Amino acid sequence: MKRAVVIGASGQIGRPVVQALARDGWAVTAASRGGGRDAAWDGGVRTVRLDRSDDAALSRVVGDGCDLLVDMVAYDAGHGRQLTGLADRVGSAVVISSVSVYEDGAGRGFDTQGEPDGFPVYPVPVSETQPTVAPGGATYSSRKAALEHELLDSGSGLPVTVLRAGAVHGPHSPLPRELYFVQRNLDGRERRVLAYRGESRFHPSSARNIAELVRLAAARPGSRVLNACDGQAPTAAGIGAAVDSVMGARTRTAYLDGPPAGSVGRTPWSVPLPVVFDMSAAERELGYRPVESYAEGLPATVEWLTGELRGRDWRTRFPLLAQAYPDLCDYAAEDAWHTA
Known part of the structure; x- marks a missing residue:
């Protein structure tokens, strides 16, 4: 039986990854800071505590070697060097990165969104050949780019699949964007406002779909970069309607033609231009x-x-x-907007 080590196993993506690999016949060691176990995991899954920053501890978890190393929480060049330093004991690796590494070719990306005329103008959809930000240590995006550079250009010989995830959704999220609609329904709000006519599209990534990509990459080791998103990118209005349907809620939606009016109309999906990613490479x-x-x-x-x-x-x-969104439920501002 092939052996897999999963770092960050107790997180939103790690849980379904461990489950998918175990179901596919892997002997899985699930490593996390707390060493916890998900109720859905097979009884054969081994759990261990691991401080991700402790090189010696990670080396002990890998032991004499493993066929697959999956890392959910690597995010800078140092973590990349940590992984490539284990190349002689690891068959292949799958590492989670982010679509935030992309820039539009004019120096705009996720890091410039808040600047005047700083929102990136991406092609629709964005393929893996799109330019990326310069590797560095100043921002999340540049650190992820540095991680990718270290993994793919180190010359270590370690086959690494880098998966660039979008807006990750699913249970156990530390940043559940769906809360915008769920909390309103729980609070009995019968009206909402969406900017950009509710047409914003920010490509989501199901944690279970990412797990499926990990499972497939594990069976086909290689060095590659792939987008890791869902099959479709729904609009903000479509997401709201879907949440209402699940919760049995009826909500009247008003629309702004342009950007949010302060906090009014602002959601975690409110983008002026589509942010959609090409999944054809992963399919191919x-x-x-x-x-x-x-x-x-x-x-x-x-x-x-x-x-x-x-x-x-x-x-x-x-x-x-x-x-990230301190005014996510600014009901007073919404009520004032409706009565203005």
Whole structure:
């Protein structure tokens, strides 16, 4: 039986990855800071505690060697060197990166979105040949680019599949974008406002679809970069309607022709131009077919999120989301907009 080590196994993507590999016949060691076990995992999955920054600890987990090393949490050049340093003991690796590494060819990308005329003008869809930001250490995007550079250009000989994920969705998310609609329904809000006529498209990535890509890449080792997104990119209005359907809610939606009016109309999907990624390379190289659509994966997300919000302030439960979108539920501003 082939052996796989999964780093960051208890996270949103790691959980379905461990499950998919175990189901495919791998002997999986699930490594995470807490060493936890998901209830859906096969009993044969081995769990271990691991501090990702401890080189010696990671070396001990790999031991005499493994056929596959999957890393959910690598995010800079140092982590890349840590992985390539194990090349003599690892058959192949799959590492999660991000679509935020792309720029539009005019120096605009995810890091410039807040600047005047700084939103990237990407082709639709974006393929893996699109330019990327310069590797560095200043931002999340440049650090992910540095990670990719180290993994693919180090000359270590380690076959690495880099998966560039989009807006990841599914249970156990530290930044659940669906909260924008779920919280409103839980609070009995019967009206909402969406910017850009509700037509914004920011390509989602189901954690289960990413797990399927990991499973396929594990069976076909090689050095490659692939987008890791769902089969389709729904609009913000479509996502809202899908959440309403799952929750049995009826909501009247008003639309702004342009950008949000302050906090009004702003959602985690509110982008002025489409951000959509080409999945044909994954289909061609790995035979990838999504295991679920956005709508098919939504009931599990809503059920989990509803449970997490029960009796809790969303800002306390999801501090990363609150930091990124502090005015996500600014009902006073919405009410004032409706009565203006």
